[in-house]
Amino acid sequence: xxxxxxxxxxxxxxxxxxxxxxxVLFTLGINGLSRREKAAARGGSAALAVTGAYLCFAACxxxxxYGIYLIVVKP
Amino acid sequence: MESFSLxxxxxxxxxLAFDFTNGFHDTANAMATTISTGALxxxxxxxxxxxxxxxxxxxxxxxxxxxxxxxxxxxxxxxxVIFAALVGAILWNLxxxxxxxxxxxxxxxxxxxxGATVASAGFGAVHGDVLVTKVLLPAVAAPVxxxxxxxxxxxxxxxxxxxxxxxxxxxxxxxxxxxSAGLVSLAHGTNDAQKTMGIITLxxxxxxxxxxxxxxxxWVILSAGMAIALGTYIGGWRIIxxxxxxxxxxxxxxxxxxxxxxxxxxxxxxxxxxxxxxTHVVSGxxxxxxxxxKGGVVRWSTATRMFVAWALTLPAAALVGAGAESVTGLGDWxxxxxxxxxxxxxxxxxxxxxxxxxxHTNVVQETEPAGVVTTAIAAVTPPPAxxxxxxxxxxxxxxxxxxxxxxxxxxxxxx
Numbered sequence: 001x002x003x004x005x006x007x008x009x010x011x012x013x014x015x016x017x018x019x020x021x022x023x024v025l026f027t028l029g030i031n032g033l034s035r036r037e038k039a040a041a042r043g044g045s046a047a048l049a050v051t052g053a054y055l056c057f058a059a060c061x062x063x064x065x066y067g068i069y070l071i072v073v074k075p
Numbered sequence: 076m077e078s079f080s081l082x083x084x085x086x087x088x089x090x091l092a093f094d095f096t097n098g099f100h101d102t103a104n105a106m107a108t109t110i111s112t113g114a115l116x117x118x119x120x121x122x123x124x125x126x127x128x129x130x131x132x133x134x135x136x137x138x139x140x141x142x143x144x145x146x147x148x149x150x151x152x153x154x155x156v157i158f159a160a161l162v163g164a165i166l167w168n169l170x171x172x173x174x175x176x177x178x179x180x181x182x183x184x185x186x187x188x189x190g191a192t193v194a195s196a197g198f199g200a201v202h203g204d205v206l207v208t209k210v211l212l213p214a215v216a217a218p219v220x221x222x223x224x225x226x227x228x229x230x231x232x233x234x235x236x237x238x239x240x241x242x243x244x245x246x247x248x249x250x251x252x253x254x255s256a257g258l259v260s261l262a263h264g265t266n267d268a269q270k271t272m273g274i275i276t277l278x279x280x281x282x283x284x285x286x287x288x289x290x291x292x293x294w295v296i297l298s299a300g301m302a303i304a305l306g307t308y309i310g311g312w313r314i315i316x317x318x319x320x321x322x323x324x325x326x327x328x329x330x331x332x333x334x335x336x337x338x339x340x341x342x343x344x345x346x347x348x349x350x351x352x353x354t355h356v357v358s359g360x361x362x363x364x365x366x367x368x369k370g371g372v373v374r375w376s377t378a379t380r381m382f383v384a385w386a387l388t389l390p391a392a393a394l395v396g397a398g399a400e401s402v403t404g405l406g407d408w409x410x411x412x413x414x415x416x417x418x419x420x421x422x423x424x425x426x427x428x429x430x431x432x433x434x435h436t437n438v439v440q441e442t443e444p445a446g447v448v449t450t451a452i453a454a455v456t457p458p459p460a461x462x463x464x465x466x467x468x469x470x471x472x473x474x475x476x477x478x479x480x481x482x483x484x485x486x487x488x489x490x
Contacts, residue, residue: 007347010349011344015343026232026247027232027328029247030244060251
């Protein structure tokens with residue numbers, strides 16, 4: 001019996017890293033947006049936070065695109 | 076297609092029926108958390124999942140016959156064996172749907188194949204080590220991998236984001252959930268519809284209708300895609316309820332973490348060559364997300380029932396598959412008996428399900444009625460033993476009694 005520990009380990013590592021990374025990125029993005037919401041309520045603006053937020057979302061979108069790429073072009 | 080015999084037609088129809096049950100069994104995987112957190116309305120969620128499953132079925136032209144490859148000896152496999160395997164898989168899918176437990180459709184199919192092959196060619200034809208490395212180990216690994224990932228992700232998300240609660244937060248997590256659920260649906264379509272295509276193609280090759288090594292004909296791709304999409308749209312609401320609200324209570328943020336973890340684990344596993352079952356991944360990630368929030372709980376009684384169902388999936392489907400195969404071996408009338416048995420059993424299960432209807436209107440109700448739980452416990456444990464004897468003696472009227480709440484050992488005893 002040959003168990004492919006390397007494959008299992010890499011699945012584990014990749015899933016863990018990318019899930020945590022993506023969720024944290026997304027949360028940061030949402031934080032940025034809600035900061036704008038609060039700033040707008042006070043009549044100010046939060047340009048830096050919003051730029052950061054959109055960068056985060058862009059990274060998430062890239063990850064989704066990569067996911068679709070993996071689905072479509074599976075070996 | 077001149078040599079399209081009757082048995083081949085039966086196999087194709089049964090395979091499509093399996094594809095249908097696969098679709099509606101697995102709607103929960105993609106959409107349960109999306110529905111329970113209110114990110115999408117139930118009907119819209121299943122419609123979206125159905126469309127993406129259909130798209131997924133067409134995305135890849137590669138025949139995914141990993142199910143049959145390696146696990147059993149393909150040489151000399153007859154259409155009857157495939158038919159028997161499908162009978163086992165369908166009945167197990169319907170039974171677990173009746174009690175609202177998520178279980179792996181792939182495992183059911185593999186179990187059916189193993190059982191039917193053993194009955195047809197003996198134990199030598201099954202590769203035991205492949206069974207362990209491809210079925211048992213992934214079943215243990217999947218919920219752990221996805222669960223840990225989503226637990227940590229949830230914890231970090233609450234750590235980083237605090238408990239921000241505004242319009243932007245709400246909308247954001249909603250969009251995130253929809254996107255990750257869409258990915259899961261798409262991946263499911265490519266994987267599971269392909270499995271059915273592989274099975275049908277295998278049957279066509281076995282029946283001598285098409286040459287070995289050929290790609291699935293267009294009508295196979297089309298009908299398999301339609302069957303899984305239709306099944307997804309009909310929706311296994313009972314399983315959605317268990318997965319969405321039965322295992323734990325999810326806030327949108329947790330739903331997002333769970334769904335993201337599921338999507339990445341599924342993609343990573345299928346890409347890195349360590350195939351994990353979608354069902355196991357999603358169940359694990361839902362529980363992980365439940366544990367990740369402070370004060371979050373996992374209802375371990377429901378989880379335990381689910382684990383019992385997982386453990387039983389392969390042997391139960393194998394027993395039914397073996398029984399069906401030994402009956403079809405008796406001749407053409409044996410095949411007819413099995414076909415009638417399948418239809419009668421399916422009808423009986425559907426009839427029982429009507430006693431307590433779960434659909435898109437009551438899928439997210441918080442209270443899980445006690446009746447469902449007790450019948451679940453009663454129905455999960457006894458069938459394997461009961462079904463075999465019924466199958467072996469080849470009596471048709473048996474199915475009506477099979478899921479009846481017979482006196483049952485508590486699930487803990489069966490583990």
